[in-house]
Amino acid sequence: MSEGTFEPKIIGFLCNWCSYRAADLAGTSRLIYAPNARMIRVMCSGRVDPTFVLKAYSLGADGVFVAGCHPGECHYVEQNYKAMRRFLMLRYTLERLGVESERFRLIWASAAEGRQLAQAIDELVEGVRALGPLAWPRHLVAGAEQEAALDKIVHEHAEAMEIPA
Ligand code: FES
Numbered sequence: 001m002s003e004g005t006f007e008p009k010i011i012g013f014l015c016n017w018c019s020y021r022a023a024d025l026a027g028t029s030r031l032i033y034a035p036n037a038r039m040i041r042v043m044c045s046g047r048v049d050p051t052f053v054l055k056a057y058s059l060g061a062d063g064v065f066v067a068g069c070h071p072g073e074c075h076y077v078e079q080n081y082k083a084m085r086r087f088l089m090l091r092y093t094l095e096r097l098g099v100e101s102e103r104f105r106l107i108w109a110s111a112a113e114g115r116q117l118a119q120a121i122d123e124l125v126e127g128v129r130a131l132g133p134l135a136w137p138r139h140l141v142a143g144a145e146q147e148a149a150l151d152k153i154v155h156e157h158a159e160a161m162e163i164p165a
């Protein structure tokens with residue numbers, strides 16, 4: 001892949017009640033923003049285990065974000081405060097592992113904030129684009145193999161969100 005054609009691969013974990021709806025709103029409002037993010041719906045930002053993030057990087061993501069309800073507005077009372085604490089610890093750890101802090105972002109977006117979410121994703125994509133590929137998954141061949149690995153994560157999480165009939 002030449003530098004000029006690098007398109008960052010981003011994985012986003014979005015809470016069901018606010019941020020995922022903000023992404024929906026951005027879509028239905030036809031906002032134009034970077035199409036680089038694969039969105040994964042989770043029930044709450046507090047559900048995002050650090051291993052989800054590490055796995056995303058290890059399978060080829062160049063950047064990851066976690067998006068949730070604003071502090072004080074979590075539908076599970078204070079789980080987004082837990083997400084915030086985890087985010088800070090994980091970002092610190094990732095930096096020591098060579099993953100620049102610009103590659104990991106925590107975003108607060110209410111269901112009405114499609115524009116703000118889109119803008120935050122654009123900023124993340126531009127920051128990662130400036131850094132270049134992460135190159136953590138050296139065992140993966142960039143291209144189809146990397147795409148398939150990332151799609152697999154999205155599929156796994158989508159299955160976890162399914163509610164049995
Ligand atoms: S429900 Fe949205 S962050 Fe908890």
